[in-house]
Amino acid sequence: MADNKSILITGGAGFIGSNLCEYFLKKEYSVVCLDNFATGHKKNILPFLENKNFKLIEGDIRDRETCKNAVQNIDYVLHQAALGSVPRSIQDPLTTNEVNINGFLNMLVASRDSGVKRFVYAASSSTYGDSDSLPKIEDKIGKPLSPYAITKYVNELYAEIFSTTYGMETIGLRYFNVFGRKQDPKGAYAAVIPKFVMQLMQHESPIINGDGNYSRDFTYIDNVIQMNELAMLTENTKALNTIYNTAFGDRTTLNDLMKYLKLFLSDYDQKISEVNVLYGPNRVGDIPHSLASIEKAKEFLSYSPKYSFQEGLKEAVKWYWENLK
Template identity: 75%
Template sequence: MKQSILITGGAGFIGSNLCEYFLTKGYKVTCLDNFSTGHLHNITPFLNNPNFKLIEGDIRNIIDCQEAVSGATFILHQAALGSVPRSINDPITTNDVNVSGFLNMLVAARDAKVKRFVYAASSSTYGDSEELPKREDIIGKPLSPYAITKYVNELYADIFSKTYGIETIGLRYFNVFGRRQDPNGAYAAVIPLFVKKLMKLESPIINGDGNNSRDFTYINNVIQMNELAMLTNNKEAINTVYNTAFGDRTTLNDLMTSLKKYLSEFDPQISTIETIYGPNRSGDIPHSLASIEKARKLLHYNPQFSMQQGLQEAVAWYWNNLEK
């Protein structure tokens, strides 16, 4: 019998990539999404797959959660309202989705006796900690409502593991990018936003002086981490959290240089576009770099895509799939 995976937020950027990957591996996949930030076009290719089921529902509704977890062996919980600026503008909705919705999913998973609950945690949990590289056991104070919600997720998961015996693993994502990441909307992530601007021959805006750095992590590395977390039989590896990253950092200025280089292979004009610099964003941390030693040791994580390799693939995908 095929094992069944519930992927919440399965119509989103990361979720749809997980749906696609595990369908190709022969799993039965259920996608739960309310399409507030996900898109039907991300999962349209799977709709006729007999192993794929779509439930249009909301994690804030416990009934939807209970329906979605029915029969699931594993849960890969991706559903959340991302974006630090969004959480600053609307902390109540961010909390409702990311905390109350997360708790609903944990309760539904507990009651359905799901084998393992793997969830998207966040590097924002490191907050004002200045230590580099970031190690899982040392965090600072959160710098945004979003960061608070993602830290609360870790606390809830830990309590549910200890109190109810649910196996949980949190993956602290570091600036994930790649195919299907949405360049549109007020809270688009930096790479697709820059790509869209450059493809339109418009000047991208960098917040700050461009020397802020991030551990940009290609989607394929994130898929690998989800699979390892889901399937590990190492007892020491469960009921904890892991950095999910490549383990290298890139400044925004260097990112812009690379994007212009790769995109100018499609349109030479792009290499001449000037960059505009704006004010720093509230809630942003200056530097982010992950230690991935814990994941290497306990999960045998071995990321296959460097930032540059991922960027080349992502740029080609955007060139072929975005309206110019």
């Protein structure tokens, strides 16, 4: 039981946000979802609209009044709203900046003014920039490689200032390549896993950027939900007002990702194993390798990820097959 605690989830109709809504509604929290549906989808939250503990506010975090209204009587904010995608930020840095920095600051100010207990926000592994050290450790970052990465780093700086200056409790979660159910496979900026799955199910040849040896710490959605809950509820004062890598702590090359996708999808359609894979140029702003150290999260938040990459990928593939075929 959640003792009538209330959570505001910004970007609650998006991939991660809607999974958080579902999880906390099952735990009987009061959940308010704020979304402007720029990248989120109504279908992601349709099952919740009849739930007496769920409230939808259709609005934009760039509007201060909307933010002010959304945080009324809220105990915790899980701030997921952002314009993701490195390529999108390169094409349109102005909008990325407006949403990810101005919108973030609006939410911080509104949360401070309304006395929100804790502000947990989605940070990004893109903050590590050109640092080539592996694994990525929270206090060692490089220079940002994209406008998106700049905006997510600025979020961390603002959160730290609001903690030290106004006494707010904040925790940032640096997400590493999150994947899983409800992740959108369509659109110009679709994440790589759902995009590849969709192409393979249609017997289309996926295109890997580069030679396929770039690697990522792919992180299943349930591990991310676990981290949000731990960050929101921890009573360890030493765990507050800082940043945590949110990942599994292992890395997989794009070539290996493709191998596993074809293997798992072939259980549903044997022809997928025969689909050819194509290779294209590397993407501007891409980090070659990404691997998180999760030692800090283990120590301060007692984080223990439940799903490995392969376990999570099997679950995700099953969901995609059942819902996207």
